[in-house]
Structure formats: structure tokens, C-alpha cells
Amino acid sequence: MTQPAIARESVVNRVIVVGTSAGGLHALGALLGYLPADLPAAILLVMHIGSRFSVLPEVLQRHSALPVAFAQDRQELVAGTVVVAPPDRHLLVMREGAALRAVLSCAAKENHTRPAIDPLFRTVAEAADGRAVGVILSGYLDDGVAGLQAIKACGGVAVAQDPAEAAAPDMPRNAVSNVALDLCAPLQEIAAALTRYARTPPPAAGAHEIPSWLRTENRIVADGxxxxxxxxxxxxxxxxxxxxxxxxxxxxxxxxxxxxxxxxxxxxxxxxxxxxxxxxxxxxxxxxxxxxxxxxxxxxxxxxxxxxxxxxxxxxxxxxxxxxxxxxxxxxxxxx
Structure with a gap:
């Protein structure tokens, strides 16, 4: 899909983080295809691609009206863009003043993979100040469930794909079982909800206290x-x-x-x-x-x-x- 000439906003009202594994390529392509080109949110994606060479951004760009690229270390998050965790690096989010930045980390594997979903979800929960929206799509086991809990604990929104629609229902099903979800729905309904969330004014800064356990765990990852x-x-x-x-x-x-x-x-x-x-x-x-x-x-x-x-x-x-x-x-x- 040709990328439209749309000015991208540096102010990010919402940060949407999406995690997936088996069956995720189709799910991500469909989800991005439903999102509008002027979505006022930054999107970060983690798929379990391991250390293998990947052309995931190029594949997803065929379905997306939003520009898609691998994350660059220390890049500022910008509304209306999609950044993807590159092979063999965890994708984290850190606050630097008023800006939110993507950080690439070679910290130890989590849930036997790098990139993993939980590190992204945990760090965005702390950094985004209640503006995070976490989405779990198709995949095996339960990577991302603990991170989705962290997002909820910090005032964010938790979403999972309907397990009946997912090619590999484990991850969405475990999210349903362990997290007080705001939405569990098929991909098209998720895209509509994400668009609504992105266009809704974010919560007031500092409205939710960051749990001490989350700060500590994120520091452990950052410090190695x-x-x-x-x-x-x-x-x-x-x-x-x-x-x-x-x-x-x-x-x-x-x-x-x-x-x-x-x-x-x-x-x-x-x-x-x-x-x-x-x-x-x-x-x-x-x-x-x-x-x-x-x-x-x-x-x-x-x-x-x-x-x-x-x-x-x-x-x-x-x-x-x-x-x-x-x-x-x-x-x-x-x-x-």
C-alpha cells in the first residue's frame, strides 16, 4: 500500500503496543489494514521473529496506510507511524523529558525469545503515563499477559483478539483468563476500538501511580x-x-x-x-x-x-x- 503524504504529529496522545507470535503475520496485516492513515497514535509491534533475518516491515507495509519500519535505537515515537521490533532485540519504551523514545536492548531472553512482548508492554506501561493500549493477538503460550497486566495497573487499556478468531488461540485465551480486559473481539472490531481510543483525549498526567514492582522490574531489564x-x-x-x-x-x-x-x-x-x-x-x-x-x-x-x-x-x-x-x-x- 502506498504511503500517503500526511504530516506526522510529534505529540503522542496514545501509544498502541501489539504483541503476537504464531499466526501473527496474517493478524497484523489485517489489523493494520483496518486502521486509518491519520491515526493519532504511535504503534509498536513485537512478533516472535527471533534472531532470523526479517522483512516484516516490508510485508506489513503492503497492508498498511501507516508507514511501517524497524525501530531505531533512541528514536522518538511519532503519531501515525508503526515501528517493529527488529530481530534479536527487545523493543522498550523510555521517557526522556516530554518525549517517548524506542530503545533497543540485547537484555536476556524472556519467555525463551528476543524480541519478547512482555518487556515492551511493561516499559510502555511505565513510560506512557496511562496512555498505553496493549493488544494481544494470535500466538502460543502466554508472552505478553504479564505485560498487559502492567498496562492495566498503570491506567492503560487492555485488548485481546477473540481466541475463536486467532490461528493460535493460546495467547489471547491466557489474556482473557488472567487480565481484566477492556475488549476481547475480532480484529475489525479491535481496529475500530483503537481508532476511538486514539481520538479520545488521554487521561490527565500522573492520574495513576506506577507500581513499585514495575519500576523495579523495568530497572532490572535496563541494567542487565x-x-x-x-x-x-x-x-x-x-x-x-x-x-x-x-x-x-x-x-x-x-x-x-x-x-x-x-x-x-x-x-x-x-x-x-x-x-x-x-x-x-x-x-x-x-x-x-x-x-x-x-x-x-x-x-x-x-x-x-x-x-x-x-x-x-x-x-x-x-x-x-x-x-x-x-x-x-x-x-x-x-x-x-
Whole structure:
């Protein structure tokens, strides 16, 4: 879609943040296609694209009357524009005087991904002073749910796509279950509501106090991890961080249950369960590799003993057989 020649306002009355994952490309394209070219709000998008090369802005621009581009570090947010989290960077929002700025961060992954939705939603909740509108679209698990709670806690608006419409309904469904939503609707209705929100005067500055736990958690992300700060908002759990091996702390904030380690990795209970499964699978495959190597070494020692006409120091053939059997058992476990 050709970008119209419209003057963009530097004053941002509303900041709309959208998070999505599986099924999100279609959802984002449809949502942007329903929005008018003169929308008086800045839009920030996070899609779980990982570290891969991406042409997401170019794809979305085909559907959007608003200009779409990857976020640039420290750029000022401008009404009537769409900025997208680039690969392998969290997209955050920080206040600098009267201006709101996008900040790109290589802080630790959250919910086993970077960019993640929660960091954007949490930071815009604090920075936007009640002017944030958070939207959760199609995706698996529950990234963005805790961030949507933060937006509500700071006087913002919480929206989710109707799970029945979403290609992957987990994220919208978890938002419905855990957040006091202002709207849960199909994409076309969401676009109409966003347009109304954007054209409604924002709440008075300072009308909602920023919760201390939110300020602390955002500071942890900005500073790259802080054990003392983490201890103020979380308690040690019985679990180890699957990413770095450190102790996970259970956040004292409301559900869904969340965990952080002091180096910055963060997980919901659902994403932690998935990550633990990945660690288990990698450990089992490492064990299979070690058993195959031990089997090969035992066979080599048996062959050398035969070659030199001496009695083997151990039952190498038996060792090799047991390694084959144990490796087969582990492979069957992985296949199950």
C-alpha cells in the first residue's frame, strides 16, 4: 500500500503496543489494514521473529496506510507511524523529558525469545503515563499477559483478539483468563476500538501511580540484571534457570506465575515448562552421543586385544552391547 503524504504529529496522545507470535503475520496485516492513515497514535509491534533475518516491515507495509519500519535505537515515537521490533532485540519504551523514545536492548531472553512482548508492554506501561493500549493477538503460550497486566495497573487499556478468531488461540485465551480486559473481539472490531481510543483525549498526567514492582522490574531489564533489586520483588524458588543455571526467583506479582534469574532471563510457568522440556531433550541426546562414543571405544579396545593376541583387560564386547542397549532405550524415550 502506498504511503500517503500526511504530516506526522510529534505529540503522542496514545501509544498502541501489539504483541503476537504464531499466526501473527496474517493478524497484523489485517489489523493494520483496518486502521486509518491519520491515526493519532504511535504503534509498536513485537512478533516472535527471533534472531532470523526479517522483512516484516516490508510485508506489513503492503497492508498498511501507516508507514511501517524497524525501530531505531533512541528514536522518538511519532503519531501515525508503526515501528517493529527488529530481530534479536527487545523493543522498550523510555521517557526522556516530554518525549517517548524506542530503545533497543540485547537484555536476556524472556519467555525463551528476543524480541519478547512482555518487556515492551511493561516499559510502555511505565513510560506512557496511562496512555498505553496493549493488544494481544494470535500466538502460543502466554508472552505478553504479564505485560498487559502492567498496562492495566498503570491506567492503560487492555485488548485481546477473540481466541475463536486467532490461528493460535493460546495467547489471547491466557489474556482473557488472567487480565481484566477492556475488549476481547475480532480484529475489525479491535481496529475500530483503537481508532476511538486514539481520538479520545488521554487521561490527565500522573492520574495513576506506577507500581513499585514495575519500576523495579523495568530497572532490572535496563541494567542487565540486579540480584538485590530482584530480591525486592521475588523469592528464591526450587528451580534452576534453564538458560544459565542460576537460581530462579518466583515473582511476587499476581498470576500467571513468573520467574526471573538475576542475570535477566524471565519465564512464565508455561514457558519455563517448555524450556525445561528442551533442556531434557538436549541432555538425553548428549547421553546418546556419549553412549555411542563409549560403544565405539569399547569395540576398538576389543579389536586391539584380538589383533595383538592378548586377553582383554575387560569385557569390551559386553560393554559395547550394554551401551547399544542403553542408547536404544534413550532413543525410544525421545521418540515417545
Amino acid at each position: 540484571g540486579d540480584l538485590k533489586a530482584l530480591q525486592q520483588i521475588a523469592s528464591p524458588s526450587n528451580y534452576a534457570c534453564p538458560a544459565c543455571g542460576g537460581v530462579l526467583f518466583e515473582m511476587t506479582q499476581r498470576r500467571p506465575t513468573r520467574y526471573r534469574c538475576h542475570t535477566g532471563h524471565a519465564f512464565s510457568a508455561l514457558s519455563l515448562l517448555l524450556e525445561q522440556q528442551t533442556v531434557i531433550e538436549e541432555s538425553l541426546r548428549s547421553a546418546v552421543r556419549a553412549l555411542h562414543e563409549k560403544e565405539s571405544l569399547a569395540e576398538q579396545l576389543a579389536a586391539e586385544s584380538t589383533l595383538h593376541g592378548r586377553a582383554p583387560e575387560a569385557d569390551y564386547a559386553g560393554i559395547a552391547r550394554r551401551c547399544r542397549e542403553e542408547a536404544a532405550q534413550l532413543l525410544a524415550l525421545l521418540a515417545g
